[in-house]
Amino acid sequence: MLELVLVKLGGSLITDKNQPYTARLETMQKLVTEISLIKQQNPSLKMIIGNGAGSFGHQSAHKYNTINGVFCDADKLGFCLVHQDVLDLNRLLANCFLEAGLPVVSLPPLTMVVTQNKKLVKTDFSVIENSLKAGFIPSIFGDVVLDQVIGGTIISTDSLLVELAKYFHIQGNYQVKLINVGNYRGVYDQNGQVIPEITPANYAQIKAAIGKSESIDVTGGMIQKVEEFLAISDWGIDCWIIDGNIPGNLVEAVLGQATVGTVIRSGEYR
Ligand SMILES: Nc1ncnc2c1ncn2[C@@H]1O[C@H](COP(=O)(O)OP(=O)(O)OP(=O)(O)O)[C@@H](O)[C@H]1O
Ligand SMILES: C=C(C)CCOP(=O)(O)O
Incomplete structure (x- = not known):
């Protein structure tokens, strides 16, 4: 079975979330170096990289209240500005990958998903799947999306990665x-x-x-993250929430070694 690791590089890590539009380039470079090491140690491992919006997209999304809908011309302009903000941050990150020689291809989720009243109703992940098969590393990010009821909204990287985890898990040929x-x-x-381990049993x-x-932050912070990850623990998909400031921690988590952080899992699949 092929191994697929979905990595979310949190906006809290790759930007300074308390300083609008402030990227942490050195941190991005260190994370990319770790991902290069992972690829060297396990060349057959497939990876999808997602990055949060940090102090880029969350600033404009908050200003224009985009998550709650797009109804007038000012909202439409806001929607487009948020999209540009997430593209800007993703481009900074993608450049770090390309400088390190890693074939990352940026794929905006706006083109792949549709919501109804903020609920995902349509997804087309074929471009991600095809990119993976062709040997690229797909790079996705929290984005604006078109909504069939409220015009537009925001989808977080966490929600996208959870959907992708289910999508690839169901196919049966990926761990x-x-x-x-x-x-x-x-x-x-x-x-x-x-907390070392969160399970449905200890969550309450x-x-x-x-x-x-x-x-x-317009997408809910830690509570939203934990609840979304808990929802896929029953599928046998382990989710780790780890510190990206500790050198080597990402490498260890991906390669299944001892890691500083919290694992969210059902407990039934070990
Ligand atoms: N029990 C908790 N443990 C850890 N963080 C918590 C907890 N409760 C609340 N938080 C807050 O949640 C934040 C993490 O959520 P946040 O969405 O900002 O992270 P992120 O995914 O890295 O960012 P982004 O959404 O920009 O990608 C922490 O920085 C902290 O402020
Ligand atoms: C604010 C926008 C546009 C996306 C939010 O994505 P997240 O930072 O992964 O929660």
């Missing part, structure tokens, strides 16, 4: 894993300690300690 790399050590409990006890982002 799928999702790794979210952020500017946090993992998911913290009420004492600020990293720890839920109260998990909240939204402290920065401008």
Whole structure:
């Protein structure tokens, strides 16, 4: 079975979420170096890279309230400006991959998904699948999307990666894993300690300690992330939430070694 790892590079890590439009280029380069190492150590491993919007897309999405719909000309302009912001950040990241010699191809989710009242109703991931088969590394990101009821909205990288994890898992020829790399050590409990494992069984006890982002963020922060990842744990897809500031942590998580962070899994598939 082929191994497929979906990596989310959190906007909290690759940008300074408290400084509008501030990318962390050095951090991006370090993460790309780790991904190069992973490819060297396991050349047959397939990867899809997603990147969050950080202090780029979340700023404009908040300003234009794009997540709640696109109804007038000003909203339409906002929708387009948010799209440009996410493209701008993705381009900075894609350049780092290309400079490292990794064949990353940027694929805007706006062209692949449609929602109805913010719910995903249509997806066409064929370009991602074909890019993977052709030996490219698809690069996706949280984006604006067309919505059949409210005109337009926002879809997070996390939601897209969860959909992609299901899409490839269902095909039966991929062992799928999702790794979210952020500017946090993992998911913290009420004492600020990293929770090593979240399962459907222990979630009720720890839920109260998990909240939204402290920065401008329109897609829900940590609570949204954990709940989306929990929803695919029952499929046997493990999701890791790890600290991207610790050198080697991403390599270890992808290659299945001891990792600082939180794993979200059902517990039934081990
Ligand atoms: N229990 C918790 N553990 C960790 N972070 C938490 C917790 N509760 C709330 N948070 C907040 O959630 C944030 C992480 O969510 P956020 O969506 O900002 O991350 P991201 O996915 O890296 O960013 P982006 O959405 O821009 O890609 C943390 O920085 C913190 O402010
Ligand atoms: C704000 C926009 C446009 C996308 C949000 O994606 P995320 O940062 O992955 O939650």
